[in-house]
Each structure stands twice: as structure tokens, then as C-alpha cells.
Amino acid sequence: MPWRTRAKAYRQHEDELYDRLVREAVSGKSSGMNTWASEFARVDKPEGDQSRFMNQFAATVKTTVALQTFILACIMHPEWINKAQKQIDDIVGPDHLPSFADRSRLPHIEAVVRETVRWRPSVRFGVPHESTADDIVEYNGEHYFIPAGTTVFDVTWAIEHDPGRYANPDSFEPERFLDVKGKLLSNYETSSFGFGRRICPGIPFAEQTLWIEIAMLLWTFNIRKAQGPNAETGLAFRYDDSDAGFTGNITSAPRDFPAVFEARSVRHAEVVRRDWENCEKDLNVLLPVAKG
Numbered sequence: 001m002p003w004r005t006r007a008k009a010y011r012q013h014e015d016e017l018y019d020r021l022v023r024e025a026v027s028g029k030s031s032g033m034n035t036w037a038s039e040f041a042r043v044d045k046p047e048g049d050q051s052r053f054m055n056q057f058a059a060t061v062k063t064t065v066a067l068q069t070f071i072l073a074c075i076m077h078p079e080w081i082n083k084a085q086k087q088i089d090d091i092v093g094p095d096h097l098p099s100f101a102d103r104s105r106l107p108h109i110e111a112v113v114r115e116t117v118r119w120r121p122s123v124r125f126g127v128p129h130e131s132t133a134d135d136i137v138e139y140n141g142e143h144y145f146i147p148a149g150t151t152v153f154d155v156t157w158a159i160e161h162d163p164g165r166y167a168n169p170d171s172f173e174p175e176r177f178l179d180v181k182g183k184l185l186s187n188y189e190t191s192s193f194g195f196g197r198r199i200c201p202g203i204p205f206a207e208q209t210l211w212i213e214i215a216m217l218l219w220t221f222n223i224r225k226a227q228g229p230n231a232e233t234g235l236a237f238r239y240d241d242s243d244a245g246f247t248g249n250i251t252s253a254p255r256d257f258p259a260v261f262e263a264r265s266v267r268h269a270e271v272v273r274r275d276w277e278n279c280e281k282d283l284n285v286l287l288p289v290a291k292g
């Protein structure tokens with residue numbers, strides 16, 4: 001069966017599954033509880049069908065925002081790129097794209113993924129939760145009373161930018177996750193995917209997706225600022241990785257920016273074209289390669 005027809009069938013299957021999961025979450029059937037999802041969906045909103053909001057949340061939070069953030073980091077903090085590309089070149093070589101089979105031997109790419117979700121978390125204020133009972137929380141020797149019914153935000157950005165945890169938190173430095181021998185530090189934890197019972201269940205999927213996308217992008221391209229004037233203003237584009245450079249409500253994505261992707265060599269371009277042609281012909285060619 002041609003891959004587009006199969007992909008359509010998968011998509012339909014996925015939509016049905018997703019709709020069912022949303023219906024069960026909204027009705028409280030899945031957890032037997034009065035969930036945030038059901039409360040949110042019950043209240044009439046001018047935007048209409050709330051399942052669309054949830055759909056959009058899952059879709060946009062995914063890896064898209066993190067990948068845009070990664071590209072902005074390549075442009076604004078490029079100091080680490082040579083080292084990461086050297087590791088890819090040493091391990092993978094010039095004749096094929098990286099695959100998951102290389103993952104354990106490319107700790108630098110793993111560190112780039114960790115730094116991407118730390119540096120500018122896609123959900124920087126977390127997702128609001130409502131406390132179900134009175135609670136007392138201890139923080140830095142102080143005790144705080146949180147009454148039942150309080151809306152609580154876990155401000156991921158503040159945690160990931162705590163200078164007590166990370167030196168120069170505003171700077172993109174994947175090496176912070178590596179020891180002096182270039183091995184991954186073992187004490188990794190992140191708040192970028194939330195906390196506790198409702199922590200993001202998509203973490204392995206998100207990390208794997210980001211890993212393979214970042215590895216392939218770095219293997220293939222040099223990514224740099226666009227030169228020359230902005231077509232709209234006639235001025236050089238002003239890149240911005242501050243708060244003002246990001247936009248969104250629950251998710252926080254970089255504002256649109258131009259980027260140049262330059263194949264690292266003629267050979268790299270040939271390999272990518274060859275793989276692209278193969279996977280255009282048959283998805284079965286791509287999947288085993290991606291699985292490694």
C-alpha cells in the first residue's frame with residue numbers, strides 16, 4: 001500500500017483514539033475524578049469546543065516549540081556547535097544520517113536536548129492545578145499554607161533558571177549536563193515536563209523525537225543567522241532570545257525569525273537527498289533506519 005494511504009489510515013485511527021481519550025477525560029470516566037479537563041470543558045467559553053483546546057495544547061507543546069527554540073539557540077549561542085558536530089562526525093561518519101543506534105555514543109546530542117528544554121521551557125509557567133485539600137508546604141525553611149481550591153502554577157522557568165542549580169542560566173550551554181570526560185551527568189532531573197501525578201506522559205516520545213531531529217539537523221546543516229536586510233523593514237533582522245522574543249499563552253514559542261540552513265558539504269547534501277528519495281518511495285525504508 002502506498003505510504004500516503006497508510007499514513008491517512010493511521011491518522012484516522014489516531015484521531016479516533018484521541019477523541020475517545022478526550023471524551024473519557026472530559027467525562028471523568030478515565031480517572032473517576034472531577035478532573036481539570038472536565039471542569040475546563042464544562043464551562044462555556046466563547047471559543048467553543050474545548051477538546052480543540054486540548055488537542056492544540058498536545059500538538060503545539062510537543063516538539064515543535066522546542067525545535068524552534070533549538071534553532072534560535074544555534075543562532076544566538078553557537079559556541080557549542082563545533083564540539084557537538086565533531087562528536088557526530090567521529091561516531092556517525094559522512095555516509096549516513098545518525099540513527100537511534102548511535103544514541104548512547106552521542107552524549108553531546110543528549111545534552112543539547114536537555115539544554116533545549118531547560119533554556120526556554122515550552123510551557124514556562126506550567127499548567128495550572130487546583131489543590132484538593134488544605135496543605136502546608138515548606139520551602140527554604142519557611143512554611144506556607146495553601147488552602148484547598150487554590151490554583152497552583154509550577155513556574156518551570158524559575159526552577160530551570162535558578163542560579164543555585166545552573167550557573168549562567170540564561171546562556172545555552174549543553175556542556176553543563178556533561179562531566180569533564182564528556183559523559184552525561186547521572187543526576188538529571190527537569191521540571192520542564194511538569195510534576196507528580198499529572199507529569200507529561202509524552203516525555204520519552206518527546207525526548208526521542210527531539211534527539212533524532214537535532215542529531216539529523218546538526219549532522220546535515222550549519223545553521224546561521226540570515227544576512228541582509230529584512231524584506232519588510234529594510235533593516236537587519238534583530239534576533240531576540242529574551243522574554244520579549246517569545247510569545248504564547250500556555251506554550252511559549254520564539255517569535256518568527258529567519259534562519260539559514262546550509263548543507264555542511266556536497267556529500268552531506270547527497271546523503272540527505274538519497275534518504276529523502278528513499279523514504280518518499282516507501283515508509284518501510286525509513287522506519288527500520290530510524291529504529292536503528
Ligand code: HEM
Nearest residue numbers: 061062063066122123127192193194195198199200202206
Ligand atoms: C518538548 C515536548 C513537551 C513538553 C515540554 C511537554 C510539557 C508538558 C507539561 C509541562 C505538561 C503539564 C504537566 C503538569 O500538569 O504538571 C504536559 C502534559 C501532557 N503532555 Fe506533554 N510535553 C511535551 C511533549 C508531549 C508529547 C510528545 C506528548 C504525547 C505524545 C505529550 C502529552 C501530554 C499529555 C497527554 C499531557 C497531560 C497529562 C495529564 O494531565 O495527566 N506531551 N506536557
